[in-house]
Amino acid sequence: MEIIMSFVIGFLFMAAVYLMLSKSLIRIIIGTGLLSHGAHLLILTMGGLGGTAPPVVADGVSVSDYADPLPQALILTAIVISFAVTSFFLVLAYRAYQELGTDNMNLMRGTEDND
Amino acid sequence: MSLVFLIFLPLIAALFIPLLFKKLGRIHTGWFVLIVPVILFIYYLTLLPTTLEGGTLVSELSWIPSIDLAIVAYIDGLSLLFSLLISGIGALVVLYSIFYLDKKREQLHNFYVYLLMFMTAMLGVVQSDHLISLYLFWELTSISSFLLIGYWYTRDRSRFGALKSMMITVFGGLMMLGGFVLLSIMGNTYSIRELIAQAPELAGHDFFVWALVLILLGAFTKSAQFPFYIWLPDAMEAPTPVSAYLHSATMVKAGLYLVARFTPIFAVSGTWIWLVTGVGLFTLFWGSFFALKQKDLKGILAFSTVSQLGLIMSLLGASAMGFHVENAAETVFKYAGFAAIFHLVNHAVFKGSLFMIAGIVDHETGTRDIRKLGGLMSLMPISFTIAMIGSFSMAGIPLFGGFLSKEMFLTAMLAITEFDLFSMDVWGLLFPVVAWIASVFTFIYSFYFVFHTFAGKHKPEELPKQAHEAPIGMLISPAILAVLVVAIFFVPNFVGKWIVNPAVAAIQPFLYDSPSDVHVHVAAWHGAITPELAMTIGIFLIGGLMFWTLRKWQRSYDAFPDKVSLNRLYDHFMYMSDGGANRFSAVYMTGFIRSYLVYMFGFFFLIVLSTLFLNEAFAFDLTNLAPIGFYEIVIALALVGGTITILAAKSRLTAIIALGAVGYSVALFFVIFRAPDLALTQLVIETISVALFLLAFYHLPKSSKKEERIGFKVGNGLIALGVGATMTLVALSAHSQKILPSISEYYKETVYSEAGGGNIVNVILVDYRGFDTLFEITVLGIAGIAIITMIKLRLTKKEGQHENK
Numbered sequence: 072m073e074i075i076m077s078f079v080i081g082f083l084f085m086a087a088v089y090l091m092l093s094k095s096l097i098r099i100i101i102g103t104g105l106l107s108h109g110a111h112l113l114i115l116t117m118g119g120l121g122g123t124a125p126p127v128v129a130d131g132v133s134v135s136d137y138a139d140p141l142p143q144a145l146i147l148t149a150i151v152i153s154f155a156v157t158s159f160f161l162v163l164a165y166r167a168y169q170e171l172g173t174d175n176m177n178l179m180r181g182t183e184d185n186d
Numbered sequence: 187m188s189l190v191f192l193i194f195l196p197l198i199a200a201l202f203i204p205l206l207f208k209k210l211g212r213i214h215t216g217w218f219v220l221i222v223p224v225i226l227f228i229y230y231l232t233l234l235p236t237t238l239e240g241g242t243l244v245s246e247l248s249w250i251p252s253i254d255l256a257i258v259a260y261i262d263g264l265s266l267l268f269s270l271l272i273s274g275i276g277a278l279v280v281l282y283s284i285f286y287l288d289k290k291r292e293q294l295h296n297f298y299v300y301l302l303m304f305m306t307a308m309l310g311v312v313q314s315d316h317l318i319s320l321y322l323f324w325e326l327t328s329i330s331s332f333l334l335i336g337y338w339y340t341r342d343r344s345r346f347g348a349l350k351s352m353m354i355t356v357f358g359g360l361m362m363l364g365g366f367v368l369l370s371i372m373g374n375t376y377s378i379r380e381l382i383a384q385a386p387e388l389a390g391h392d393f394f395v396w397a398l399v400l401i402l403l404g405a406f407t408k409s410a411q412f413p414f415y416i417w418l419p420d421a422m423e424a425p426t427p428v429s430a431y432l433h434s435a436t437m438v439k440a441g442l443y444l445v446a447r448f449t450p451i452f453a454v455s456g457t458w459i460w461l462v463t464g465v466g467l468f469t470l471f472w473g474s475f476f477a478l479k480q481k482d483l484k485g486i487l488a489f490s491t492v493s494q495l496g497l498i499m500s501l502l503g504a505s506a507m508g509f510h511v512e513n514a515a516e517t518v519f520k521y522a523g524f525a526a527i528f529h530l531v532n533h534a535v536f537k538g539s540l541f542m543i544a545g546i547v548d549h550e551t552g553t554r555d556i557r558k559l560g561g562l563m564s565l566m567p568i569s570f571t572i573a574m575i576g577s578f579s580m581a582g583i584p585l586f587g588g589f590l591s592k593e594m595f596l597t598a599m600l601a602i603t604e605f606d607l608f609s610m611d612v613w614g615l616l617f618p619v620v621a622w623i624a625s626v627f628t629f630i631y632s633f634y635f636v637f638h639t640f641a642g643k644h645k646p647e648e649l650p651k652q653a654h655e656a657p658i659g660m661l662i663s664p665a666i667l668a669v670l671v672v673a674i675f676f677v678p679n680f681v682g683k684w685i686v687n688p689a690v691a692a693i694q695p696f697l698y699d700s701p702s703d704v705h706v707h708v709a710a711w712h713g714a715i716t717p718e719l720a721m722t723i724g725i726f727l728i729g730g731l732m733f734w735t736l737r738k739w740q741r742s743y744d745a746f747p748d749k750v751s752l753n754r755l756y757d758h759f760m761y762m763s764d765g766g767a768n769r770f771s772a773v774y775m776t777g778f779i780r781s782y783l784v785y786m787f788g789f790f791f792l793i794v795l796s797t798l799f800l801n802e803a804f805a806f807d808l809t810n811l812a813p814i815g816f817y818e819i820v821i822a823l824a825l826v827g828g829t830i831t832i833l834a835a836k837s838r839l840t841a842i843i844a845l846g847a848v849g850y851s852v853a854l855f856f857v858i859f860r861a862p863d864l865a866l867t868q869l870v871i872e873t874i875s876v877a878l879f880l881l882a883f884y885h886l887p888k889s890s891k892k893e894e895r896i897g898f899k900v901g902n903g904l905i906a907l908g909v910g911a912t913m914t915l916v917a918l919s920a921h922s923q924k925i926l927p928s929i930s931e932y933y934k935e936t937v938y939s940e941a942g943g944g945n946i947v948n949v950i951l952v953d954y955r956g957f958d959t960l961f962e963i964t965v966l967g968i969a970g971i972a973i974i975t976m977i978k979l980r981l982t983k984k985e986g987q988h989e990n991k
Contacts, residue, residue, distance in 0.1 A: 072812040077917035079822050083848075085910025088787055092780055092902040097838060097886055099779075101845050103876070105829065106721045108852050113913065115859060118930070119919040120812035125860040126946040127935070134934045139859040140946035141930040146864055147951060148962045154871045155969035161882040162973045168886055176779050 083109035095126040096164045103160065107153035111146045118142035141168045187469055189245035189259035192229065193309045200302035207295035215294040216284035223280060224300065226273035226309075230266060237688040240700035244315070254376060260315035263688025267527065268312035268436075268443055270685070271534050274437040276305055278663040283427035284543055285660035297337060297425070301340075303328035304432060311440050314389050317366040317376045321359065324404070327437050328355040334432060335424040347420035350756065354417045355407050362404025362444070368397040369451075375650060382450045382695070389454045398452050401444065402461055409441025411499060412469040415492040416752045422484040426545030429484060434537040442495065442530060445502045446693045453506035453696065456608035463503030463602070467620050469496025474627035477961060478634060478736070479743040483544040483554040486635050487537070490580065493628065494533050497595060500621075501526035504598050507605050508697050515697045515705070522598035523697075524682070524706040527689045529591035531681065532674060536579040536588060539667035540635070543573040544555045547639060548658055552650030556634075561644025566655045568665070570640040575668040581632035581729070582625065582722065587674030589722075590708050595720040596621060629729030634736060678708035765772045784905060791908045798915060807922030817858055825851035838883055846876040863947050 083105055090102030122138030168174050199222045207215045236243060243261040263271070280301070287294060307330055310323030328351070336348030372391045373381045381388065405411075410418040421433050427903055432438070445462055452458040473493025480486045505523035508514035541974060546569050547562070548554045563570045575586060582592030599621040603614040646653070659831035687701040698704050712719070732739075748754070774785070798804050828851060831844035849872035933950055943949035951959050 072814045072818055073921045074808075074811065075302060075814065075818070076820060077914045077921070080917050081910040081912075081914030082826055083829060083910075084913040085906045086317070086833055087906075089833065089902050089906035091783055092787075092905065097883065098841075100879075103839055104845055105832070105848065108848060109913065110856065112745045112854065113917055113920075115855075115861070116917050118928070119810075119921065120859050121810075122860055125862050128860075128938055128944040128946070134931075137934055137946065138926070139626060139930050140933055140950060141928065142957065143861045143864055144950040146861075147867060147947065148958060150864070150867050150871055151962055152509070152965050154875060155966045158878055159873055159969045159972055161878050165882045166957050166976050167887050174886055185286045 072120050073116055076112060076120065080109050080113050080116065083112065094176050096167065096176060096179075099176070100157065100160045100164060104153075104157055107149065107157075111149055114142045114145050114149070188247075189261060189313065190247040190257055191256075192226060193259055193313060194306055195226065196302040196305035196309075200299045200306075203298045203302065204295040207298075211289070214284050214289045215298055216280055216287070219298045219302065220277060220280045220284070223273045223276035223305065226305075227270065227277055230269045230273055233261060233266055234684055235727075237261070237266050238684060238701060240702070241689060249319075255318055256316055257310075257319045258315040258377070258450060259313040259405075260379065261313060262692045263690070264443070264446055264692035265312045267531070267685055267689045268439070269309060271531070272305060272308050272312070272436050275431060275534060275538055278538065278666060279427045279431040279435075282430070282545070282660060282663040283425070285657055286427055286545055286764065287425065293337075297334075300330050300337070301428070301431075304334065304437070306434050308440070312443055315378050317370055317378065320378075320713050321363050321366055324362065324408075324440065325356065325359050327432075327440060328352060328359060328408075330430050331355070331421070331437055334428045335421050337425055337428070338423070341423065341917055343420075344423040347417075347423040351417040351421045353760070354414055354756075358404045358407025358414065361400045363695050364395045365400030365404065368393040368400065372397065378447065385451045385454070388451060394455070395457060398455060398458055399461075401448060401452075402458075405441035405444040406465060407441070407832050408444070409438050409495045409499065410469075410492050411441070411465050411496060412472050415469065415473065415672070416756055418492055419480075419485055419488040422482070422488050426484070426541060429487075430538050430541035430545070434487070435534040435540055438491065438495055439498075439530065440533070442498050442502065442526075445499065446526070446689075449502065449506050449693050450695050453509035453694075459503055459608060460505050461503070462506070463617070464499045466496045466499030466501070466503055467617060467624070469493065470500060471620050471624040473628075474624045474631060476743075477631040478627065479746070481554055481556055483547060483559075483635070483639065484541070486556070486631060487544055490628070490631055490635075491537060493624065494529075494537065494580070496532050497624075498526050498533065500617075501529065501598055502693070504602060507602070507607075508694055510934075511605070515703065518597065518601035518705075520697070520706060521594050521601065523690045523694045524686060524704065525591055525594035525598050527686045527693070528678075528682065528708070529588075529595060531685060532587045532591045532671075533580065535667050535670045535674070536576040536586075539572055539664040539671070540576040540580070542664040542667070543569055543576065543659075546656040546664070549660070550651065550656055551653045553648075556638050558645060558648040560642035561640070562648060562653055563640040563885040565644070565653045566640070568661055569656060570636075572661070572664045572668040573636045573640060575671050576664075577632040577636040579671045580630045582725070584710060585672065585675055587671050587678070590675060590678050590710060592625070593718050593722055594708070596625070597723050600717055618721075622725065625721075625725045626732065629725050630733045630736065630901060633729075633733045637733075655941070656891060675710070682706065682708055701894045757812045787905050787909050790911050791905070794912050794916065798919065803919055803923075804915060805922040815858070818855075821854045821858070822850050825855075838886070842876060842879045842883060845879070846872060849875065861947075863945070 087102045087104075087106035087109055090098045090105065093099065093102075118139035120139060124132045124136045124138070126137045126140035128145065141154060164174060167179065171179055173179065202217065203215060206218050210218075233243065240263075243259075245259045247257045247259075249255045249257055280298075281299075283301075287297065304327060307323045307326035311320060313326060314320035314323055332348045332352040335351055336344050338344045369388075370376050371379060372388050372393050373384055375381060408416040418433060418438065422429055424433065470493050473489045473491075473496055477486050477493065478491035480489055501522050504519075505526055508519045508523065511517060511519045514520060544554065546566075547559065550566065551559065552563070553559065579586035582589050598619065599618040602617045605614060644653075683701075687704040687706075690704050690706075691698040691701040709836030774781070785928070825848055826849035828844045832841045832848070835841040835844060849868065853865050853868035853872060856862075856868055933946055933954060937943055937946045937949050941949045941953045943953065
């Protein structure tokens with residue numbers, strides 16, 4: 072399963088990078104969303120996908136049966152932060168469009184005579 | 187009183203200066219400042235009996251003990267001599283500045299804060315025993331010099347001169363730091379005293395010559411030696427009290443101090459002797475030769491300072507020869523060290539007075555151009571007398587202190603011809619010859635300075651102001667210095683015993699155990715015509731003759747092309763580095779966010795892949811895999827399908843919904859891989875995200891699909907493919923090898939016993955890694971504030987801008 076997941080992760084990263092390199096602001100934001108999904112799955116896969124029980128202490132479950140709790144803790148933090156970043160980007164895009172009338176990054180570019 | 191505290195006394199006083207300037211503007215701020223150097227000078231005078239006996243004083247302020255960093259004030263003969271110069275000349279300069287700088291028109295609080303900052307820095311340089319604190323104070327002198335040169339910051343020349351001095355001296359300072367680091371590695375200590383104690387062991391070290399050259403670069407840049415001297419003439423844009431203080435009496439002597447301080451370590455080396463003596467002597471010649479080309483009074487003095495610093499430098503180099511000669515304390519080799527310190531004192535005294543006179547002339551006539559000046563003798567008789575005393579001392583004429591040290595300099599140069607190591611037996615004769623020629627030019631420019639200003643024909647029509655004698659307050663300081671010039675001639679051995687000998691003993695510990703061992707008797711007349719006296723008479727005759735005919739041959743200086751000069755080299759270097767850096771960064775700083783992302787992803791791809799293969803970190807392990815289940819495959823396909831939909835979507839709505847699908851698939855993955863908390867969080871967040879996207883989408887433009895060309899797409903695709911492949915390899919390798927045991931086992935085992943919780947993930951977040959969570963919440967909070975700010979605080983364009991469109 073880990074092998075398949077590795078390719079899924081690679082695919083997610085590829086799609087994310089492709090989207091981030093485009094000129095449209097909304098596609099860039101979607102790209103960052105995909106990038107964080109890829110990163111979350113990467114962390115999960117790194118720790119190993121084994122374990123037969125969720126990492127909650129329960130009677131009759133030995134320590135080795137728990138899924139790895141550390142990647143889960145990391146991912147939980149990462150989900151919240153990526154949400155914060157995504158919503159910030161969205162509002163930024165919205166305001167930038169309101170002020171500048173475009174969502175094309177190339178047109179937003181500041182130049183020396185267009186600060 | 188602690189010595190370290192005294193170093194910082196001027197800086198502490200500086201804190202009150204702006205307040206005094208604002209509140210007590212009626213009284214010239216200089217009067218308050220004057221107290222500081224006077225206190226310091228009197229205190230340092232009381233230390234003289236200690237150093238006379240060869241005693242030393244140490245006071246230490248620990249700063250960062252963990253890296254062995256401390257400010258150690260160390261007083262011996264050498265540092266006390268410099269401290270006296272700094273506080274003594276400092277007091278006179280402050281007194282002079284009270285009359286030079288107008289309290290109504292000038293930014294006095296700036297001026298005196300910089301000046302006091304310099305005083306602390308300079309005292310720190312000469313008293314620091316710790317290499318790193320010495321370096322810090324050293325750079326602080328460069329910074330305060332920069333600020334003082336640029337004091338009249340509205341003038342282009344001031345800013346140019348300030349930057350130039352900063353560039354050159356800080357370059358040297360950095361080189362010196364390198365030398366210090368090497369020294370501390372060699373000796374395993376930062377203390378200069380301890381390094382000197384183990385000097386014989388250091389000499390054989392591989393880094394020895396490197397440390398030597400680097401430290402000399404620091405000394406040569408600071409003391410304006412050839413070819414680094416070019417900053418000093420431009421530094422003359424500073425107010426004249428600053429020129430008198432920093433750029434002749436103290437700061438430029440920091441390089442001499444450094445050479446003197448390190449002589450006990452480096453004297454063993456032939457490279458040291460050749461470099462210090464050779465560069466010094468060449469600078470002496472160069473400076474005195476080009477002083478005659480100058481038309482500006484302060485320009486003449488700047489070149490003369492360069493030249494005199496070279497003279498002292500060469501003497502310090504020659505003093506290292508005493509290390510190689512048997513029983514040097516009884517031979518002719520004993521003179522160089524003594525002459526170096528003696529001339530250093532003399533130079534500080536007479537050059538200080540000359541700078542002050544140049545300032546007076548400037549102040550009272552409105553110009554420093556020597557071609558417009560002349561005939562001021564009858565109008566400014568006191569200034570003329572002081573100028574004459576200073577100049578004659580500089581020229582080495584009897585009845586003035588300079589004569590004694592100048593003659594001793596010739597003695598020391600003649601002694602080099604008897605030195606037979608380091609191929610000096612072949613080249614040795616060159617030294618007295620160059621010294622003699624340079625002395626002739628010194629004689630001429632000294633006369634040029636005083637007589638072309640004060641003698642000759644008065645030209646009132648060329649002067650911006652009606653010339654008259656300076657106010658009495660302005661004359662006090664130069665007059666005191668002039669009296670000292672004469673006094674030194676009559677009681678040289680008193681000065682020698684109290685001030686020079688202790689310093690000489692500190693420079694040449696290999697010759698003298700204590701200051702009382704220094705047996706140099708200074709006398710104006712040795713009872714017979716000695717070779718050096720003959721040379722001096724030659725200087726007077728030839729120099730006098732050439733001065734007489736100066737007007738005929740001075741014009742030949744114009745033959746030196748301006749285009750091929752060190753100044754041009756500096757200008758070109760600055761121009762090229764400035765423009766070059768701009769052009770270079772313009773190449774890659776395009777302003778397109780895509781370019782920056784391409785750099786990032788490109789380098790990421792290159793670095794990760796090359797690290798992976800260079801370290802043979804790639805691994806592929808098929809054992810220990812989780813089983814592949816039906817649901818996993820379905821979800822993986824859904825996820826990939828959703829991603830492809832995003833890529834291919836024509837409409838944004840489709841893309842956003844597909845992104846939601848991808849997010850939910852990830853949540854399902856979390857369910858399957860036994861991460862219930864993650865699944866819950868992901869579901870909630872994904873729902874809110876999609877809602878937010880749709881909200882933002884509502885306001886964004888409909889479509890902009892037409893923008894992309896095929897080549898653009900292919901390029902992006904290749905980069906994306908590279909990054910994706912890299913990540914797959916990283917994921918595979920990360921899974922296939924576990925080099926370190928995971929800390930997870932610890933968490934699993936102790937979660938109940940240590941933290942008293944059942945949900946391991948939650949306990950990690952709020953307990954084991956509680957700070958991580960705190961910062962996570964902070965990030966969330968910052969994002970929230972930023973969003974509210976963007977929506978609420980609308981800094982809309984001004985009306986005018988809309989109309990312009």
